[in-house]
Structure formats: structure tokens, C-alpha cells
Amino acid sequence: MAIISTLLKKGIRLRESLEQEYSSPIDLQKQQLKKLLLKAERTEIGKKYDFHGILNTFRLGNEEFYERYKDQVPIYDYDSIHAEFWQKLQEGKKNITWPGAVKYFALSSGTSGATSKYIPITKDMVKAIRRTGVRQILSLSKYxxxxxxxxxxxxMLGGSTDLDFNGTYFSGDLSGITASKLPIWLQRFYKPGKKIARNRNWGDKLDQIVKKAKDWDIGIIVGVPAWLQLLMEKIITHYGVKDIHEIWPNLQIFVHGGVSFEPYRKGFE
Structure with a gap:
């Protein structure tokens, strides 16, 4: 294991050194917008708002592309974009807001309007999420x-990987969708493992993780702060220890997203 860990760290440092450093956010965003428009220009939304015409303005070398995009493409809320476009994706139609069909939909927590919103998750989005996760790991070389x-x-504490299927598409928590498609090399280190990850009963899942916690040597935890704080409190209480490091002495990294960490900082400390 010592050899494996040394090779992993050296590999991360080498790969990170090959990552190009960018200093201009506007150049990055311009490049990304161009890629998205190129990919989607032949879709229904791309034809409606003339993505091809917007792409022609990128050659002018100024901010015309941004003004053209802003003028031509309106801002949608969930209800309007679902009614006009995403509902067609749920019906199995192709090339609506992205090339091809969409087989996965993430269910939001539903803070307004419908109790739960269906967000299309394309293959390209899953790849992008995986790529970002790898880049987060690469960033460890800086420490x-x-x-x-x-x-x-x-x-990785998230939703169930046991997704619902209605004959046309799969639906579930975004964390469950992405966890079910982890890279093969990461599965070696992944906890709580496929069996527990499939559990749909949140309370039962936490109890299963608590029981297995003492058998795992965890170095990194990933998830929403509120969920992880609840889990660690349950582990500490169950084993009668002072803090989580008595169970996981090698725990050093916490990766989170979605919400501000500040409201949870004191509890974590």
C-alpha cells in the first residue's frame, strides 16, 4: 500500500503540473460559451435562438458575442423552460436543449413551485462532474x-444510487446518479460501498455507515455539510468518543458544495 500511495501522489503531482493555468476568467467563460453553443446549435433551442448567428460574432474579437447572446437568448425560470423544452425530454424526444436523448433526471429538493423539479442530466454533464472531481483530487498536490x-x-455521503425508472428515463438525487457512475480506479477507495449506497432509507443508511465506520480508514469525506455533521455526531455518540479522529485518525480532507460552510463551521470544529 505504501508503494501505491507514493505512486498515486507522484501521479497527481505530474498530472496537475500538466494542467494549464488560466488567469483571465472572461477568456475562460468565452471559450466555454463557444463550446456550448457549438454543441447545441442544431438542437431545438439552438435553432430557435440562432446559436449559429451568435457563433459568427465570436470572430469579431470584441465583446459583441456577449451582447448578441444576451439580446437573443432570454432568461428562463424552471417552470418556463420545463414547459417549453424539458417536458419533451421526459417524453423521450431528442435534440431539444442538448444533442441526443436524456436518460437521467435529478430531483431537486423543490424550494418553490412543484414539490420536486426534474433537472436533465446529460452524459456530457456526468463527464463534466467526474472531470471536476478528478481536478479536485489533482489540487491536493498543492498541499x-x-x-x-x-x-x-x-x-461520499449522498442520495441512493438505486434510481427510479419509468420506462423512459431514470430519476433520483444528483449525488446518487453521479455515485453510480464513479471511475473504476476510484471505486477501490469509495465508501460506503455499492450495497449501502443503494439504500433508499436515509436513517437506515446512516445506521449502516455508523456500524461500519470503525472498520474503515477514512482520509477524505465528501458531501453536504448538514448530512456529514449529522453522520459524524451519530458515530461519535455510538462509540462514545470525544471526536471523529478517534475513529478515523487519518481524516484530513473535507470536500463539500451546494451551500456555504460558515453556518456549520463551529459544529465541525
Whole structure:
């Protein structure tokens, strides 16, 4: 394992050194917008708002592309874009807002309007999420971390990977959709494992993780702060310890997203 962890760390450093550093956010965003418009110009939404015409303005070398895009493409809320476009995706139609059909829909928590909103998750989006996750790991090369950390378990606390299927598409939590498509090399380190990850009963899932926690050597935890705080409190209470490091002494990294960490900082500390 020492050899594996050393190779992983060196590989991460090498790969990160090959990542191009960018200093101009506007250039990055311009490049990304151009890629998206090129990809979607032959879709229904691309034809309606003349993505091809917007792309022609990129050759002018100024901010014309932005003004043209802003003038031609309106701002949608969920209800309007679902009614006009995304509902067709749920019916199995292709090339509506992105090339091809959409087989996965993430269910939002539903803060307004419908109790739960269906967000289309394309293959390209899953690839982008995976790529971002890899880049997060690559960023570890910027920190002075021991080689041994790179052979520790990675606990990813999310929704069930047991998705619903209605004959046309799969639906479930975004974290469940992405966790069901982890890269093969990451599965070696992934916890809580496929069996527990499939559990749809949230309380039962937490109890299963608590029971297995003492058997895992976790170095990285990933998830929404509220969920992870609840889990760690349950582990601490169950084993009668002072803090989580008595169970996972090698825990050093916490990766989160979706919400601000500040409201949870004191509890975590």
C-alpha cells in the first residue's frame, strides 16, 4: 500500500503540473460559451435562438458575442423552460436543449413551485462532474500531505444510487446518479460501498455507515455539510468518543458544495 500511495501522489503531482493555468476568467467563460453553443446549435433551442448567428460574432474579437447572446437568448425560470423544452425530454424526444436523448433526471429538493423539479442530466454533464472531481483530487498536490493519505478511504455521503425508472428515463438525487457512475480506479477507495449506497432509507443508511465506520480508514469525506455533521455526531455518540479522529485518525480532507460552510463551521470544529 505504501508503494501505491507514493505512486498515486507522484501521479497527481505530474498530472496537475500538466494542467494549464488560466488567469483571465472572461477568456475562460468565452471559450466555454463557444463550446456550448457549438454543441447545441442544431438542437431545438439552438435553432430557435440562432446559436449559429451568435457563433459568427465570436470572430469579431470584441465583446459583441456577449451582447448578441444576451439580446437573443432570454432568461428562463424552471417552470418556463420545463414547459417549453424539458417536458419533451421526459417524453423521450431528442435534440431539444442538448444533442441526443436524456436518460437521467435529478430531483431537486423543490424550494418553490412543484414539490420536486426534474433537472436533465446529460452524459456530457456526468463527464463534466467526474472531470471536476478528478481536478479536485489533482489540487491536493498543492498541499503538503503525507503519501499515505492517497491510499485511504473516501467516504461520499449522498442520495441512493438505486434510481427510479419509468420506462423512459431514470430519476433520483444528483449525488446518487453521479455515485453510480464513479471511475473504476476510484471505486477501490469509495465508501460506503455499492450495497449501502443503494439504500433508499436515509436513517437506515446512516445506521449502516455508523456500524461500519470503525472498520474503515477514512482520509477524505465528501458531501453536504448538514448530512456529514449529522453522520459524524451519530458515530461519535455510538462509540462514545470525544471526536471523529478517534475513529478515523487519518481524516484530513473535507470536500463539500451546494451551500456555504460558515453556518456549520463551529459544529465541525
Amino acid at each position: 503538503d500531505l503525507p503519501d499515505s493519505l492517497f491510499s485511504k478511504g473516501i467516504l
